[in-house]
Amino acid sequence: MSNMFKNINLSKSKKLFEEAQKYLVKGVNSPVRYFKPFPFFVEKAKDCYLFDVDGNRYIDYCLAYGPMVLGHANDNIINTVKEQLELGTAYGCPTEKEIVLAKEIVNRMPCAEMVRFVNSGTEATMSAIRLARGITKKNKIIKFDGAYHGAHDYVLVKSGSGALTHGSPNSPGIPEETTKNTLLVPFNNEDAIKKTIAENKDEIACIIVEPVMGNIGCIPPKEGYLKFLREITEENDIILIFDEVITGFRIAPGGAQEYYNVVPDLATVGKIIGGGFPIGAIVGKKELMENFSPNGNIYQAGTFNGNPISVSAGIETLKNLDNEFYTQTSKTAKKISDFIGETAEKYKIPNKIYNVSSMFQIYFNENEVVDYETAKKSNTERFMKYFYGLLDNGVFIAPSQFECCFTSIKHDDEVVEKTLNAIEEVFKSLK
Numbered sequence: 001m002s003n004m005f006k007n008i009n010l011s012k013s014k015k016l017f018e019e020a021q022k023y024l025v026k027g028v029n030s031p032v033r034y035f036k037p038f039p040f041f042v043e044k045a046k047d048c049y050l051f052d053v054d055g056n057r058y059i060d061y062c063l064a065y066g067p068m069v070l071g072h073a074n075d076n077i078i079n080t081v082k083e084q085l086e087l088g089t090a091y092g093c094p095t096e097k098e099i100v101l102a103k104e105i106v107n108r109m110p111c112a113e114m115v116r117f118v119n120s121g122t123e124a125t126m127s128a129i130r131l132a133r134g135i136t137k138k139n140k141i142i143k144f145d146g147a148y149h150g151a152h153d154y155v156l157v158k159s160g161s162g163a164l165t166h167g168s169p170n171s172p173g174i175p176e177e178t179t180k181n182t183l184l185v186p187f188n189n190e191d192a193i194k195k196t197i198a199e200n201k202d203e204i205a206c207i208i209v210e211p212v213m214g215n216i217g218c219i220p221p222k223e224g225y226l227k228f229l230r231e232i233t234e235e236n237d238i239i240l241i242f243d244e245v246i247t248g249f250r251i252a253p254g255g256a257q258e259y260y261n262v263v264p265d266l267a268t269v270g271k272i273i274g275g276g277f278p279i280g281a282i283v284g285k286k287e288l289m290e291n292f293s294p295n296g297n298i299y300q301a302g303t304f305n306g307n308p309i310s311v312s313a314g315i316e317t318l319k320n321l322d323n324e325f326y327t328q329t330s331k332t333a334k335k336i337s338d339f340i341g342e343t344a345e346k347y348k349i350p351n352k353i354y355n356v357s358s359m360f361q362i363y364f365n366e367n368e369v370v371d372y373e374t375a376k377k378s379n380t381e382r383f384m385k386y387f388y389g390l391l392d393n394g395v396f397i398a399p400s401q402f403e404c405c406f407t408s409i410k411h412d413d414e415v416v417e418k419t420l421n422a423i424e425e426v427f428k429s430l431k
């Protein structure tokens with residue numbers, strides 16, 4: 001470790017990691033946070049910066065895996081949360097603020113006529129699938145290879161994100177009976193969907209899809225692919241669910257459904273709508289959503305659903321996502337991703353880089369990356385060298401080829417300049 005980095009000293013993080021391992025598995029509480037030989041431990045964060053316990057400062061493009069669109073420790077969010085803290089932190093009763101946040105979501109997201117708040121993206125996809133199965137009275141679901149819809153049993157099969165990074169895309173501990181109804185297909189492939197639907201005629205409750213696959217890097221849908229999914233689901237009475245936990249309110253005010261102009265029946269959202277606090281939501285057409293208990297009989301519940309702290313932070317966040325936010329964050333992501341591609345070319349390093357609005361990722365790959373199989377063929381060893389190089393030069397991205405980079409409103413010109421310099425340094429050494 002000592003000779004791994006030229007510019008940063010991680011001695012306090014190392015000590016904390018040794019201590020942490022006594023009580024926390026590999027010192028972390030979510031696998032994506034671990035990287036070899038140990039992760040840095042964060043002391044504080046402000047705007048687009050993370051500060052570790054050794055006093056190193058990193059420009060942050062992980063942004064807590066997406067939610068921190070206004071940067072860290074945003075003053076307005078802090079104030080609104082402080083106000084809410086004084087008023088109480090959980091009631092087990094409805095609040096006016098839940099209506100305000102629900103309205104903000106409904107006004108933005110095309111498919112959203114009603115909302116059910118939960119506490120995470122995982123809960124949102126679990127409940128959306130239950131809703132689809134309950135309504136259609138069909139058991140099978142279609143999921144894409146490499147898509148990650150959270151850590152619950154029905155979808156943790158051939159999944160991306162930390163499961164793939166750490167070598168367990170099919171997690172042990174999930175009975176075969178639980179996933180036998182989860183049909184897997186490659187992303188961006190129309191024939192595979194047609195075949196799967198034909199072979200399981202009238203048995204499929206829903207297709208769940210990340211419109212941009214942001215849990216295996218950044219794989220955009222091919223032109224017309226989402227429209228194709230919309231048409232084939234309509235023709236076959238299958239509920240179409242967009243998992244917009246990452247893309248929702250990030251790539252456009254109404255998420256990927258606005259960006260690509262394809263409206264699903266249901267969507268799952270999270271991250272941004274909690275302004276840095278835990279939250280998730282299932283949103284969708286009224287006639288479907290009304291099947292949730294206590295109106296309908298499809299059960300969904302949670303002590304902290306619609307938690308006032310998360311809801312307050314979410315309202316404050318959405319209020320700030322104006323046109324300027326979308327223009328600036330996507331301009332920044334484009335500038336950085338273009339530069340990464342050009343620099344990789346300059347140093348003759350095979351690469352493919354993908355950028356959608358404020359999301360981007362590089363694959364060290366000679367061929368186009370369009371799905372799980374092509375993503376897996378990327379040079380992940382080289383990616384980790386790129387990761388360590390960036391870290392040593394003061395830039396933090398998620399420590400995996402199978403995650404995405406994000407920009408926030410706080411990544412200004414000066415920060416971008418520093419980032420480009422770091423990228424140049426890293427590619428020089430990768431050559």
Ligand SMILES: N[C@H](C=O)CCC(=O)O
Pocket residue numbers: 030031032033065148161162214215246403
């Ligand atoms: N890619 C995941 C969510 O979007 C990363 C978060 C986690 O697993 O902790």
